[in-house]
Amino acid sequence: MKLFDVYPLYDVTPVKAKGIEVWDDKGQKYLDFYGGHAVISIGHTHPHYVKRIKEQLDDMAFYSNSVQNPLQEELAQKLGELSSCENYDLFMCNSGAEANENALKMASFHTGKSKVIAFSNSFHGRTSAAVAATDNPSINAPINKQQEVTFLALNDMDAFEKAIESDAYCAVILEAIQGVGGLDEPTTEFFQLIAKKCKEHNIVLIADEVQSGYGRSGKFFAFQHHGIEPDIISIAKGMGNGFPVGGVLIHEKFKPSYGLLGTTFGGNHLACAASLAVLEVIEKENLIENAATLGDYFREKAAEIPEIKKVKGKGLMIGLEFDFEVAGLRKKMIMEQHMFTGSAKNKKLLRFLPALNITKNDIDLFFEALKKAL
Ligand SMILES: Cc1ncc(COP(=O)(O)O)c(C=O)c1O
Numbered sequence: 001m002k003l004f005d006v007y008p009l010y011d012v013t014p015v016k017a018k019g020i021e022v023w024d025d026k027g028q029k030y031l032d033f034y035g036g037h038a039v040i041s042i043g044h045t046h047p048h049y050v051k052r053i054k055e056q057l058d059d060m061a062f063y064s065n066s067v068q069n070p071l072q073e074e075l076a077q078k079l080g081e082l083s084s085c086e087n088y089d090l091f092m093c094n095s096g097a098e099a100n101e102n103a104l105k106m107a108s109f110h111t112g113k114s115k116v117i118a119f120s121n122s123f124h125g126r127t128s129a130a131v132a133a134t135d136n137p138s139i140n141a142p143i144n145k146q147q148e149v150t151f152l153a154l155n156d157m158d159a160f161e162k163a164i165e166s167d168a169y170c171a172v173i174l175e176a177i178q179g180v181g182g183l184d185e186p187t188t189e190f191f192q193l194i195a196k197k198c199k200e201h202n203i204v205l206i207a208d209e210v211q212s213g214y215g216r217s218g219k220f221f222a223f224q225h226h227g228i229e230p231d232i233i234s235i236a237k238g239m240g241n242g243f244p245v246g247g248v249l250i251h252e253k254f255k256p257s258y259g260l261l262g263t264t265f266g267g268n269h270l271a272c273a274a275s276l277a278v279l280e281v282i283e284k285e286n287l288i289e290n291a292a293t294l295g296d297y298f299r300e301k302a303a304e305i306p307e308i309k310k311v312k313g314k315g316l317m318i319g320l321e322f323d324f325e326v327a328g329l330r331k332k333m334i335m336e337q338h339m340f341t342g343s344a345k346n347k348k349l350l351r352f353l354p355a356l357n358i359t360k361n362d363i364d365l366f367f368e369a370l371k372k373a374l
Contacts (some may be wrong), residue, residue: 003179010334017044020355033366034340038179038180038211038317038353039236049241049277056273060261064264071272074076078279079249079312083220083270084258088233088249089256096236099246103232104129107171110254115168116147117203119154119199121181124173124208133173134197135181136345154178155190173205176222179211181314182346183319185277188226204231206291210246211317215282215356218292218315225314238356243274289335291315296353297360301367307374309353317351319344324336326350329373337369 006294014023020043022030032040042049058106064067076090093099118133125131131140132147150252152159164172174192178184186194197203205232212222213220216238219225223233231254236246246266252257265271285308295315302311302320321327325347333339333350342351354362 002060007248010063010331012334015259019046020358024165026272028286028338030338030340031362031365033352033354033358034338034342035353035355036242036341037237038241039218039242040355041214041216041241042278042285042287043355043357044099044242046241046277046281048284049274050075050283052273052277052280053243053270056270058323059269061270062095062265062268064263069267069269069272071269071276072267074281075272077273078276082279082283084224085221085233089252089254090247090249092245092247092271093259093263094244094265095125095246096208096234096270097130098263098266099236099248100124100130100133100206101128101207101233102248103204103208104133104171104173105261106232106248106250106254107206109260110204113168113170114148115170117160117163117164117169117172118149119186120149120151121154121178121184121343122151122175122208123178123180124175125210128270138352147207153313156186157190157193160190160223161197164203165202167201167205169201171206172198173206173208174194175210175212176226177212177217177313177317179317179351180345182344182349183317183351185312187224190226191223192224195230198231205234206230206234208234208276210234210236211353212314214278214293215288216315216317216353217313218288218295220288222314222317226293231282238246239278240271240274240275241278244272245271245275282356285357287356290358291356294358294360294363297340298363302362305367305371312349314350316354316356316358318347320350320352322348322350324348332373333369337373339366339369 014022068232080086129147132144207223233249312319347367
């Protein structure tokens with residue numbers, strides 16, 4: 001059997017990693033400023049993370065959601081505390097797309113409606129309603145198009161106010177900082193208007209924090225920069241630092257009932273151990289503060305480089321916009337400077353999504369390499 005060939009691959013084979021350092025099969029070292037699509041939050045193979053997962057593996061890797069699992073309770077407790085979202089309940093699943101599916105499903109159950117409002121350049125995943133709410137027709141198959149989604153321009157207050165008057169919508173879903181799309185953000189004014197109108201019209205506001213959450217923006221959740229309270233928050237990526245895990249934080253006003261949501265693997269013991277380890281490291285090493293401080297340092301350094309036309313994003317969720325397409329630059333960064341960076345739907349944008357415990361020295365190394373590659 002061969003692999004179903006859907007990924008264009010760089011000719012690099014990583015075999016070992018520590019912190020932001022990654023080594024390939026020939027012993028070449030790379031610096032990882034992309035974290036495998038914003039997944040690596042506390043650094044590769046962090047000792048506390050490895051220890052906790054290994055210990056859990058020795059005890060028990062998995063049992064289904066038909067028995068007591070105190071690790072899930074412990075995780076919900078810790079997540080509530082660190083994110084200041086104690087008035088939400090946690091439902092665990094396995095990926096970002098699945099988190100958004102569950103969020104949209106809850107919105108539909110809650111309102112009895114089915115249409116969704118999403119925004120241009122959004123990315124919410126590749127399954128069912130999540131892909132339908134993603135602004136990329138090329139990955140939205142006819143079967144997914146059955147889900148009706150209205151796409152509005154981000155920050156177009158008039159268009160939003162007009163659309164929300166319809167009584168067909170169950171949810172508004174948006175990223176607090178767009179990831180794949182290219183680091184555009186709703187303004188505070190726009191976010192607050194959405195939150196207010198959703199409340200007035202009994203429409204569920206879903207903040208997709210799959211990429212922007214877990215401290216990356218310099219606050220636990222990126223929506224917290226805007227003084228709003230979503231009804232549902234979806235999480236994944238940085239939550240497990242590479243262990244596949246996702247979840248939805250569901251406001252306590254939604255009442256659960258047996259069988260409403262469910263999953264075989266979601267919330268398994270290993271996933272909980274990985275997720276707890278991530279939160280413990282975020283807390284102990286003050287990684288949210290580090291993301292904010294180092295993000296500011298990064299911006300100061302970026303301002304010294306004339307080729308960079310715009311710096312987008314918050315904290316360590318950063319996009320560097322140039323006046324040329326960056327595919328060649330990215331290739332040079334990886335093949336010649338041995339540094340991983342990311343691309344976006346906006347082809348002129350280079351994405352910088354490192355682990356949240358990088359240092360000023362790491363950022364200096366990035367800019368030295370970037371100058372050479374430019
Ligand atoms: C904002 C956002 N939501 C959802 C997803 C989908 O997550 P997953 O690939 O884990 O299904 C992504 C993935 O890039 C994302 O960036």
